[in-house]
Amino acid sequence: MAKTNQSGTAGSAGNNNDIYNIVLLIVDIVVLVAKFWIAIVEEVFKAFTTRPQSNVAGQFVLITGAGHGMGKEMALQYGALGAKVICWDVNEQTNSQTVKEVKQAGGTAFGYVCNVVKREDIVELAAKVRKEHGFISVVVNNAGIMPCHPLLEHTEQETRLMYDINVLAHFWIIQAFLPDMVERNEGSIVALSSCAGLFGLPNLVPYCGTKFAVRGYMAALAEELRLKNPQTNVKLTTIFPYMIDTGLCKNPRFRFPNLFKLIPPQEAAASIIEAQREGLEEAAIPRRFVAIEKIGRLIPRKAMRLVNDFLDTGVDSDKH
């Protein structure tokens, strides 16, 4: 009889527990649905309003590949905004020229020669820079190369070099500067992906691989930071430029040059800085390309290929 009572009590406790868990689950679902719609409304609202831009005056901004192209233009424009620019490039002459021009325009800049292929050099130089200047607020992983020909014509050496510069160097640089940012709960990391990180393009098979990799690791890192600290103030911005007139893209091909044309590096640099200062997670240049990629993914591939063939825009091989 006593046995029956005990199991009866255990049974009703179990039932209470089940009811409690079901109520908890229902509350969780209601909270999720409410937060989900609030987040959507917030993001739609943000899309139609001007976002405040963070102040970079007096802060240290480190740019790799500052000797030429978008890196150089970013150095000049960050300098004009009052930031103290730290220029890294493998090319001492062009890097020094950038530093000189930032200073001539009344800004502050420091130049360092760095081949980002060499991890030991990055680690050593990062320690030196942190010792000399302290906290680096913004790090822009910009240096990149773009050999452009069919996959079967790519050598092992150039393929490995592309991954070293376009992807692996980013990891070594982030590992050097992110810990300070996490500790202070502030700072920005900007990574140059490309439209070749949104769309697969002929003649750019390994390059697309590197730029999709940038997109992937930045998305994963954002999740790591968010789960570690849901209130994180460390911003990650991935940039997807279309073709920019720096000379990197040697043989661009356009059927409709009025619709798709080379973008001046000054304009691209301004767009990158704006995205960083607004704390955008992803920004294409022009901005509409991220939306086009998202819509493109909903459309069957066969249909999208017809549109791509009609537009006939891309890059021809640099070997012919």
Ligand SMILES: NC(=O)c1ccc[n+]([C@@H]2O[C@H](COP(=O)([O-])OP(=O)(O)OC[C@H]3O[C@@H](n4cnc5c(N)ncnc54)[C@H](O)[C@@H]3O)[C@@H](O)[C@H]2O)c1
């Ligand atoms: N130009 C474009 O059309 C375009 C489009 C999309 C994305 N991007 C990306 O934007 C970034 C900048 O492109 P850009 O057109 O301004 O390039 P760029 O060729 O004009 O300048 C690149 C700079 O990086 C430096 N660099 C190259 N290898 C290096 C190394 N091992 N160590 C240190 N510095 C090195 C070069 O010396 C040069 O100063 C790249 O990552 C590129 O892939 C460019």
